[in-house]
Amino acid sequence: MSAAPLLEVEHLSKSYGGVHAVQDVSFSLVPGEMLAMIGPNGAGKSTCFNMVGGQIPAGSGRVRIDGRDVSGLSPRQIWRLGVGRTFQVAQVFKSMTVRENVQSVFASRESGWGFFARAGSAHRAEAEAVLGLIGMADFADRPCADMAYGDVKRLELAMALANDPKLLLMDEPAAGMAPLERVELMGLTARIAKERQIGVLFTEHDMDVVFAHADRMMVLNRGQLIAEGKPEDVRQDPQVRAVYLGEGLVYDQAAAARRANA
Amino acid sequence: MFLVMAVVLVIRPWGFLGKPIQTGVTTIGEATRPWRPWSSATSIAVAAAILVAALLPVVLGSYGLSVGAQILIAVVFAMSLQFQMSTGGLDSFGHAAYFGLGAYGAAMTVEWFDLPMEAAILVGPLTGLLGALIFGWFCVRLSGVYFAMLTLAFAQITWSIAFQWVDVTGGDNGILGVWPSDWAASPANFYWLTLAVAVVAVLALRHLVFSPFGYRLRAVRDSTVRAEAVGISRQRTQYVAFAISGTAAGLAGALFAFLKGSIFPDVLAIPTSIDALVMVLLGGVATVSGSVVGAIVYTMASIWLMSATDLSRLVLGGFIVFLVVAFPQGIVGSLSAFVSGPFERWRTRGRAERTVALPAEGSR
Numbered sequence: 001m002s003a004a005p006l007l008e009v010e011h012l013s014k015s016y017g018g019v020h021a022v023q024d025v026s027f028s029l030v031p032g033e034m035l036a037m038i039g040p041n042g043a044g045k046s047t048c049f050n051m052v053g054g055q056i057p058a059g060s061g062r063v064r065i066d067g068r069d070v071s072g073l074s075p076r077q078i079w080r081l082g083v084g085r086t087f088q089v090a091q092v093f094k095s096m097t098v099r100e101n102v103q104s105v106f107a108s109r110e111s112g113w114g115f116f117a118r119a120g121s122a123h124r125a126e127a128e129a130v131l132g133l134i135g136m137a138d139f140a141d142r143p144c145a146d147m148a149y150g151d152v153k154r155l156e157l158a159m160a161l162a163n164d165p166k167l168l169l170m171d172e173p174a175a176g177m178a179p180l181e182r183v184e185l186m187g188l189t190a191r192i193a194k195e196r197q198i199g200v201l202f203t204e205h206d207m208d209v210v211f212a213h214a215d216r217m218m219v220l221n222r223g224q225l226i227a228e229g230k231p232e233d234v235r236q237d238p239q240v241r242a243v244y245l246g247e248g249l250v251y252d253q254a255a256a257a258r259r260a261n262a
Numbered sequence: 263m264f265l266v267m268a269v270v271l272v273i274r275p276w277g278f279l280g281k282p283i284q285t286g287v288t289t290i291g292e293a294t295r296p297w298r299p300w301s302s303a304t305s306i307a308v309a310a311a312i313l314v315a316a317l318l319p320v321v322l323g324s325y326g327l328s329v330g331a332q333i334l335i336a337v338v339f340a341m342s343l344q345f346q347m348s349t350g351g352l353d354s355f356g357h358a359a360y361f362g363l364g365a366y367g368a369a370m371t372v373e374w375f376d377l378p379m380e381a382a383i384l385v386g387p388l389t390g391l392l393g394a395l396i397f398g399w400f401c402v403r404l405s406g407v408y409f410a411m412l413t414l415a416f417a418q419i420t421w422s423i424a425f426q427w428v429d430v431t432g433g434d435n436g437i438l439g440v441w442p443s444d445w446a447a448s449p450a451n452f453y454w455l456t457l458a459v460a461v462v463a464v465l466a467l468r469h470l471v472f473s474p475f476g477y478r479l480r481a482v483r484d485s486t487v488r489a490e491a492v493g494i495s496r497q498r499t500q501y502v503a504f505a506i507s508g509t510a511a512g513l514a515g516a517l518f519a520f521l522k523g524s525i526f527p528d529v530l531a532i533p534t535s536i537d538a539l540v541m542v543l544l545g546g547v548a549t550v551s552g553s554v555v556g557a558i559v560y561t562m563a564s565i566w567l568m569s570a571t572d573l574s575r576l577v578l579g580g581f582i583v584f585l586v587v588a589f590p591q592g593i594v595g596s597l598s599a600f601v602s603g604p605f606e607r608w609r610t611r612g613r614a615e616r617t618v619a620l621p622a623e624g625s626r
Binding site for chain 1: 295296297299470472473474475477478480481483484485487488489490491492493494495502
């Protein structure tokens with residue numbers, strides 16, 4: 001790794017009551033890198049994401065973005081540092097049109113009250129440029145409420161990109177999308193990330209997507225990081241295979257029992 | 263009692279034993295069709311309506327004009343609540359507080375400082391603003407039903423102050439002799455004054471809905487998580503909206519004081535808040551300014567029923583139940599859905615309906 005890390009996570013932990021949702025997780029991410037975080041449901045992926053994005057406060061440990069400690073910062077302060085994020089369940093402004101959604105993001109960037117301008121015409125070109133980037137220019141005037149879920153997910157990506165971020169946090173970006181759509185969305189994300197040198201941290205359940213686009217991946221199980229490295233290495237890791245394919249204990253026991261009976 | 267309610271809501275809104283729950287900002291006002299500024303046809307229709315309203319003094323007598331002024335004041339009041347409820351997603355049950363503060367602010371300016379109407383009409387919105395800044399600071403920390411209850415508690419506190427602080431507010435006797443300046447004293451002139459104020463206030467609030475601030479406010483209403491994640495502060499945005507709404511309500515209250523010439527604590531009471539809520543509901547919560555129509559219909563109905571029947575409240579209640587059942591989206595909401603449906607179909611004719619941008623038929 002030659003470049004200075006964009007995101008550094010050190011000994012991050014979080015407990016809910018007695019449950020250790022995330023335990024002592026450390027990793028880092030350089031600009032332009034696609035880092036996948038995988039793991040079974042309940043492994044702590046979303047908790048990790050929300051701690052990095054500021055949605056929930058970190059229990060202990062440290063998160064640094066571009067060398068700056070972001071502990072205790074609110075999501076909007078973290079956004080101002082150049083972090084875009086998408087959510088597991090897409091969060092968009094569904095009473096607005098597609099273009100207005102992106103325009104709202106630009107409206108938030110302005111200082112001042114914003115009482116006097118007409119927002120409908122402000123940042124119109126910029127919003128359309130962002131929509132064009134993800135291939136949604138034709139959809140600009142459509143009400144968000146009419147959109148298919150896959151397109152809502154893409155709109156969310158457009159909103160995250162509107163801030164010209166250095167870091168993208170994508171929590172299951174392709175969940176709920178049709179298979180081909182997923183592949184295209186992640187291909188698009190990977191291309192934009194490479195072009196603009198955006199670091200992308202994403203979680204995904206679709207292993208095809210992960211192996212196709214991740215530069216590096218890490219595996220979380222029960223809050224702990226159990227493997228990290230190149231996708232092909234992680235794939236061979238016995239611990240990871242055990243988590244994903246099961247350790248075969250039940251099967252082995254049943255087989256043993258059958259043998260004993262025979 | 264309402265003081266206890268306010269304290270509880272401020273300190274532990276989820277109750278003494280309860281835990282905080284995440285209330286996503288979902289309101290009855292949730293709009294699913296994107297709001298658009300008026301088309302040129304609608305603008306012309308609105309201009310025509312304003313012109314007709316401005317010509318009413320030619321045909322109406324002084325009673326009719328005072329009813330007209332009262333309707334226009336209701337329009338401003340309802341619109342101020344609609345801005346907060348529909349655009350901000352903040353359902354207030356105590357909007358009378360700001361109306362009453364404006365009315366008392368104006369009346370006390372005349373009574374205690376002997377200032378003319380022009381000054382009092384400026385003081386009214388400022389007292390509404392002041393009240394909204396103080397109460398809103400606590401209210402916007404909450405959301406959903408807790409927010410609504412706290413607004414109700416603050417309205418009741420304001421009412422009890424007006425009712426009990428006899429030395430300053432006159433208590434139950436109210437403040438009398440709040441008359442307009444000479445130039446506005448004739449019914450026609452006062453009517454024109456309220457019309458001018460109402461037109462400016464409604465247009466200004468509508469403009470705000472489509473300003474960058476309005477986009478931020480709607481963003482927060484639609485998805486707080488997303489808004490915060492793109493750098494919009496929920497509390498700050500809603501606080502400003504609350505203050506704007508309170509100012510507009512205070513303006514309506516100030517005009518009301520001069521229309522009636524006197525002011526009593528019941529302008530601050532629960533029925534006043536309910537009136538505003540009903541006007542917004544009648545007009546359509548999911549509309550930008552449907553409450554204008556709601557206010558006109560409701561005020562006319564209540565005044566007419568008052569003289570036409572002994573059971574006016576009962577009949578009015580039944581009428582409202584009927585309208586809400588028949589037009590759940592409100593008068594304007596239902597009408598615009600009725601008009602825009604065929605229009606949208608005509609506009610998009612011949613264009614293939616595409617819902618999915620990427621080919622989705624592929625499989626692995």
